[in-house]
Amino acid sequence: MVEIAVMGYGVVGSGVVEVLTNHAENIAKRAKEQIDIKYILDLREFPGSPFESKFTNSFDKILNDPEVKIVVEVMGGLNPAFDYVKRCLEAGKSVVTSNKELVAAKGAQLLKIAQKNNLNFLFEASVGGGIPIIRPISQCLAANDVVEIAGILNGTTNFILTKMIREQMTFDDTLALAQKLGYAERNPAADVEGHDACRKICILSSLAYGRHVYPDQVHTEGITKITLADVEYAAVWGGVVKLIGQVKMMENGKLQIIVCPMFIPRESQLANVDDVFNGIMVRGDSTGDVVFYGKGAGKLPTASAVVADVIDCVKHFKARKYLYWEDGSKDYVEDYLLNEVAMFVRAESDDEDLAFKNINQIFGGVTRLSRKKPANGEIAFVTDVMREKEIVAKLAELEPLGVNVKNMIRIGDL
Numbered sequence: 001m002v003e004i005a006v007m008g009y010g011v012v013g014s015g016v017v018e019v020l021t022n023h024a025e026n027i028a029k030r031a032k033e034q035i036d037i038k039y040i041l042d043l044r045e046f047p048g049s050p051f052e053s054k055f056t057n058s059f060d061k062i063l064n065d066p067e068v069k070i071v072v073e074v075m076g077g078l079n080p081a082f083d084y085v086k087r088c089l090e091a092g093k094s095v096v097t098s099n100k101e102l103v104a105a106k107g108a109q110l111l112k113i114a115q116k117n118n119l120n121f122l123f124e125a126s127v128g129g130g131i132p133i134i135r136p137i138s139q140c141l142a143a144n145d146v147v148e149i150a151g152i153l154n155g156t157t158n159f160i161l162t163k164m165i166r167e168q169m170t171f172d173d174t175l176a177l178a179q180k181l182g183y184a185e186r187n188p189a190a191d192v193e194g195h196d197a198c199r200k201i202c203i204l205s206s207l208a209y210g211r212h213v214y215p216d217q218v219h220t221e222g223i224t225k226i227t228l229a230d231v232e233y234a235a236v237w238g239g240v241v242k243l244i245g246q247v248k249m250m251e252n253g254k255l256q257i258i259v260c261p262m263f264i265p266r267e268s269q270l271a272n273v274d275d276v277f278n279g280i281m282v283r284g285d286s287t288g289d290v291v292f293y294g295k296g297a298g299k300l301p302t303a304s305a306v307v308a309d310v311i312d313c314v315k316h317f318k319a320r321k322y323l324y325w326e327d328g329s330k331d332y333v334e335d336y337l338l339n340e341v342a343m344f345v346r347a348e349s350d351d352e353d354l355a356f357k358n359i360n361q362i363f364g365g366v367t368r369l370s371r372k373k374p375a376n377g378e379i380a381f382v383t384d385v386m387r388e389k390e391i392v393a394k395l396a397e398l399e400p401l402g403v404n405v406k407n408m409i410r411i412g413d414l
């Protein structure tokens with residue numbers, strides 16, 4: 001019998017307890033040991049719960065109980081999660097977490113402590129919810145040099161964009177529904193401002209390239225500026241708008257990494273990834289493109305990934321699973337303004353013909369887009385591929401000529 005503790009009884013934590021309870025027999029067969037939840041840590045009390053006797057609000061009780069060999073951290077956030085996880089590892093307990101904020105900020109440090117103590121620190125659920133992606137990158141694709149990873153990494157924003165496009169639901173109503181369904185972060189700004197997707201691409205990059213990429217090194221934009229006009233222009237252009245996290249290894253050894261909404265062509269494998277689903281494309285030098293698809297958020301899909309890690313810990317008490325990356329460095333990530341990109345631009349002008357005369361002169365030609373029922377003075381176009389800083393400079397030149405930019409969306413080469 002292996003005793004474990006679950007810290008956090010929210011969406012994911014309650015799912016973990018449910019999966020471990022409902023599938024106890026099969027899980028025991030796969031782990032070759034019975035798994036017992038000895039404690040559930042939460043700030044709240046749950047009177048009448050079938051697990052009432054297991055609840056505690058004392059972390060020390062878990063930390064100081066030598067019978068507890070594995071701790072599942074599903075509280076979220078950095079504090080006190082970092083302190084608790086670090087102390088559990090130092091006390092000889094393996095840790096499983098779904099907390100991407102923690103892994104993206106402190107992964108290298110926690111992996112080092114786990115390695116030093118010959119323990120496991122596993123986080124399959126931290127990227128892609130129920131989709132297996134951490135193991136495939138670290139094990140199944142290990143023979144490849146990873147050329148690029150690009151994906152729809154946030155279920156909430158993909159759900160919002162899908163509902164806005166298909167059902168004309170408002171942003172606020174769709175976000176409220178995503179929260180009710182347990183998809184959104186406790187502070188949903190992390191979803192809609194792109195920080196959650198940023199944390200996930202940082203974890204994937206760190207894993208694929210062996211050095212920590214910190215969230216503040218990644219240029220990140222969310223979906224709050226996307227309007228139905230942009231969605232219509234994407235369709236006219238021949239694609240859809242998706243929030244994408246993308247990383248490529250450059251020849252100079254630096255990473256090109258970004259999180260932002262992109263126009264992606266209808267033929268792209270990611271274009272039809274809708275609702276709460278995530279899609280992650282990993283391009284290996286030997287495999288070519290490998291695409292992972294599934295539910296990226298929600299109670300049971302996420303719990304499934306957490307419990308799989310628990311089983312793996314039980315099976316590997318004496319042999320560490322190899323997950324590791326080194327600390328990062330300041331100059332590891334290329335300035336995003338140096339990236340080569342084509343850009344969709346939506347702007348406003350009093351004189352459309354004059355505006356396009358100036359735009360064509362300054363950009364040396366653009367592709368003009370038009371939609372049915374544009375707003376008064378609305379103009380839209382797609383630039384050729386050039387360094388992003390050149391695009392920004394050219395748009396700045398156009399401003400005094402009466403072209404006021406309303407939104408810019410990168411064209412994804414996916």
Ligand SMILES: NC(=O)C1=CN([C@@H]2O[C@H](COP(=O)(O)OP(=O)(O)OC[C@H]3O[C@@H](n4cnc5c(N)ncnc54)[C@H](OP(=O)(O)O)[C@@H]3O)[C@@H](O)[C@H]2O)C=CC1
Pocket residue numbers: 007008009010011012013041042043044074075076077079080098099100101125126129182183184185186296297298299302
């Ligand atoms: N929801 C999802 O689909 C997914 C979530 N994740 C990640 O999993 C983690 C958990 O997410 P989720 O379950 O949705 O979050 P919830 O907010 O639903 O659950 C967190 C739980 O932890 C409890 N908690 C918070 N701080 C403490 C503390 N100091 N001591 C004890 N208990 C505490 C909370 O209690 P209280 O409510 O009383 O504050 C709450 O019950 C997050 O890191 C999230 O990013 C990952 C993949 C998918």
Ligand SMILES: N[C@@H](CC=O)C(=O)O
Pocket residue numbers: 126128129153154155156157183184185191196296297298
């Ligand atoms: N809020 C996240 C939850 C899973 O990681 C999302 O919507 O993807």
